[in-house]
Amino acid sequence: xxxxxxxxxxxxxxxxxxxxxxxxxxxxxxxxxxxxxxxxxxxxxxxxxxxxxxxxxxxxxxxxxxxxxxxxxxxxxxxxxxxxxxxxxxxxxxxxxxxxxxxxxxxxxxxxxxxxxxxxxxxxxxxxxxxxxxxxxxxxxxxxxxxxxxxxxxxxxxxxxxxxxxxxxxxxxxxxxxxxxxxxxxxxxxxxxxxxxxxxxxxxxxxxxxxxxxxxxxxxxxxxxxxxxxxxxxxxxxxxxxxxxxxxxxxxxxxxxxxxxxxxxxxxxxxxxxxxxxxxxxxxxxxxxxxxxxxxxxxxxxxxxxxxxxxxxxxxxxxxxxxxxxxxxxxxxxxxxxxxxxxxxxxxxxxxxxxxxxxxxxxxxxxxxxxxxxxxxxxxxxxxxxxxxxxxxxxxxxxxxxxxxxxxxxxxxxxxxxxxxxxxxxxxxxxxxxxxxxxxxxxxxxxxxxxxxxxxxxxxxxxxxxxxxxxxxxxxxxxxxxxxxxxxxxxxxxxxxxxxxxxxxxxxxxxxxxxxxxxxxxxxxxxxxxxxxxxxxxxxxxxxxxxxxxxxxxxxxxxxxxx
Amino acid sequence: xxxxxxxxxxxxxxxxxxxxxxxxxxxxxxxxxxxxxxxxxxxxxxxxxxxxxxxxxxxxxxxxxxxxxxxxxxxxxxxxxxxxxxxxxxxxxxxxxxxxxxxxxxx
Numbered sequence: 001x002x003x004x005x006x007x008x009x010x011x012x013x014x015x016x017x018x019x020x021x022x023x024x025x026x027x028x029x030x031x032x033x034x035x036x037x038x039x040x041x042x043x044x045x046x047x048x049x050x051x052x053x054x055x056x057x058x059x060x061x062x063x064x065x066x067x068x069x070x071x072x073x074x075x076x077x078x079x080x081x082x083x084x085x086x087x088x089x090x091x092x093x094x095x096x097x098x099x100x101x102x103x104x105x106x107x108x109x110x111x112x113x114x115x116x117x118x119x120x121x122x123x124x125x126x127x128x129x130x131x132x133x134x135x136x137x138x139x140x141x142x143x144x145x146x147x148x149x150x151x152x153x154x155x156x157x158x159x160x161x162x163x164x165x166x167x168x169x170x171x172x173x174x175x176x177x178x179x180x181x182x183x184x185x186x187x188x189x190x191x192x193x194x195x196x197x198x199x200x201x202x203x204x205x206x207x208x209x210x211x212x213x214x215x216x217x218x219x220x221x222x223x224x225x226x227x228x229x230x231x232x233x234x235x236x237x238x239x240x241x242x243x244x245x246x247x248x249x250x251x252x253x254x255x256x257x258x259x260x261x262x263x264x265x266x267x268x269x270x271x272x273x274x275x276x277x278x279x280x281x282x283x284x285x286x287x288x289x290x291x292x293x294x295x296x297x298x299x300x301x302x303x304x305x306x307x308x309x310x311x312x313x314x315x316x317x318x319x320x321x322x323x324x325x326x327x328x329x330x331x332x333x334x335x336x337x338x339x340x341x342x343x344x345x346x347x348x349x350x351x352x353x354x355x356x357x358x359x360x361x362x363x364x365x366x367x368x369x370x371x372x373x374x375x376x377x378x379x380x381x382x383x384x385x386x387x388x389x390x391x392x393x394x395x396x397x398x399x400x401x402x403x404x405x406x407x408x409x410x411x412x413x414x415x416x417x418x419x420x421x422x423x424x425x426x427x428x429x430x431x432x433x434x435x436x437x438x439x440x441x442x443x444x445x446x447x448x449x450x451x452x453x454x455x456x457x458x459x460x461x462x463x464x465x466x467x468x469x470x471x472x473x474x475x476x477x478x479x480x481x482x483x484x485x486x487x488x489x490x491x492x493x494x495x496x497x498x499x500x501x502x503x504x505x506x507x508x509x510x511x512x513x514x515x516x517x518x519x520x521x522x523x524x525x526x527x528x529x530x531x532x533x534x535x536x537x538x539x540x541x542x543x544x545x546x547x548x549x550x551x552x553x554x555x556x557x558x559x560x561x562x563x
Numbered sequence: 564x565x566x567x568x569x570x571x572x573x574x575x576x577x578x579x580x581x582x583x584x585x586x587x588x589x590x591x592x593x594x595x596x597x598x599x600x601x602x603x604x605x606x607x608x609x610x611x612x613x614x615x616x617x618x619x620x621x622x623x624x625x626x627x628x629x630x631x632x633x634x635x636x637x638x639x640x641x642x643x644x645x646x647x648x649x650x651x652x653x654x655x656x657x658x659x660x661x662x663x664x665x666x667x668x669x670x
Binding site: 119120121122123126194420423426428429430431432433434435436437438538539540541542543 | 597600601602604605606608609610612613614615616617638641643644645647648
């Protein structure tokens with residue numbers, strides 16, 4: 001009898017666990033993301049943001065049989081940049097206008113929640129009316145809005161559970177970042193450095209939307225680091241320092257790594273000093289927002305060398321010893337490898353053409369600026385490499401633990417750059433004061449590359465030049481020896497991770513500037529990417545692309561053709 | 564005063580037969596240039612030289628003032644409305660700047 005009772009209790013317990021697992025995502029689920037290939041629960045396909053999956057059903061041999069299994073229109077012309085989240089057979093996708101839940105097996109829309117923001121809002125969005133994706137936790141789907149709110153929906157029904165205002169969009173703030181859930185706290189950054197905001201990172205209670213903490217990326221008077229701003233003007237109050245790409249997270253160290261954006265205005269004459277913590281990485285505690293260490297990539301950034309990009313976490317052998325590292329292909333042209341336990345600089349090698357600095361001093365951790373930098377700081381029109389758009393922009397790299405290499409879509413672009421006289425700050429208006437004109441380009445000069453890069457030497461294992469259009473899509477690396485990425489001309493492609501040779505492509509009908517993912521459902525491997533031209537590159541290259549590439553967002557999902 | 568007289572004459576006759584560029588004051592052009600540099604150049608390019616994805620304002624027909632004012636005020640295609648931020652006289656100053664670009668920069 002006692003046995004029966006305990007058996008019944010065990011069954012009840014098992015049932016409870018099972019029902020919890022179907023309705024909720026626990027912190028352990030998030031921590032273990034990547035281990036259960038049916039789900040994709042975090043930005044970057046794991047807190048480490050490696051954008052790597054060990055799945056190998058689709059591999060170099062089988063990829064030729066990769067075919068679309070469904071497509072769903074997102075009815076959106078603003079552009080698709082998001083990374084899908086997948087949980088228990090449901091995919092969650094966002095763009096600036098809507099959040100959509102999709103049945104992975106059939107591609108049918110389960111629910112859709114649209115957003116309305118004032119038509120003036122895009123005025124405070126420098127670089128594309130978009131959204132990078134959702135977060136999922138404890139039965140809720142979280143996202144940010146263009147007009148600077150954070151929203152929680154019921155994952156099953158799409159019903160809005162709470163909506164909190166992070167900031168006033170009319171003051172130049174906007175939100176496109178995918179939220180991070182770490183140690184039970186929902187965390188979001190902010191955009192707006194081009195409008196002279198003072199950036200911040202917020203911690204929210206995922207259950208209620210109550211703000212738990214706010215950490216300004218620029219310290220106030222009296223706080224540590226404010227002495228790196230002028231003391232005779234209020235430049236720190238309008239100093240920028242956005243945080244518009246989701247931080248990575250190391251649950252063992254309980255540290256999250258947020259890249260911090262450029263200072264404002266771009267022209268630097270009104271803000272002498274290092275301008276902490278702009279163009280830096282902050283290692284922070286998710287529970288409190290406390291900063292444990294920082295590293296500044298570009299002190300007194302005069303070039304829009306925003307450091308928001310992904311900080312990819314991995315274990316690398318350095319001098320024969322395994323080190324816990326954070327890696328970033330920084331916009332300033334250097335590939336940084338930091339010890340993520342303490343911020344110590346391990347390596348910083350140029351991975352593209354750089355003329356503003358000769359190298360990074362390994363003792364001080366600071367870039368050594370050249371005469372080019374002096375010329376720019378002296379407000380002379382100067383040929384500048386990499387341009388303000390960087391040697392790489394936001395399009396995320398992948399890291400394969402299988403090969404030990406980073407895979408990235410990089411930019412190869414210099415521009416004629418000039419600081420203008422800075423003028424008075426005006427709330428909600430541009431705060432940049434620069435000219436940035438194109439350089440003549442010889443026919444056949446690459447505009448960017450797809451490349452495989454050694455993290456510690458920045459040497460290229462392979463490099464595929466792009467001579468027509470740059471790629472502004474993230475990379476996905478797989479255990480099948482493949483790299484997936486997309487082109488602005490619409491092709492979704494698979495490359496051989498060992499050689500860069502293109503093995504497969506599919507035309508998706510609009511440009512790709514999003515983040516491919518792969519997962520399984522019923523033992524079958526799927527690959528998904530959003531198509532829909534938009535974002536900064538659409539702003540840049542619309543004249544050349546508009547007659548070739550129509551707008552229009554949709555979700556494409558692929559699998560191997562079955563017999 | 565001279566500009567005012569030209570503008571008045573234009574208004575009296577027909578804007579179409581007048582040189583629109585002559586109907587602007589240097590003050591307007593200066594104000595327009597400042598607003599342009601801060602708010603418009605990020606998309607339409609420094610000094611209108613590098614429009615990239617936005618419309619090339621050097622090619623905007625200088626007899627379509629009303630269309631310009633409407634587009635800026637209410638927004639057009641990818642461009643958001645500016646009517647709540649810029650006053651009508653500021654948008655008129657922008658027009659003065661755009662329509663005189665050829666005289667200012669030689670393009």
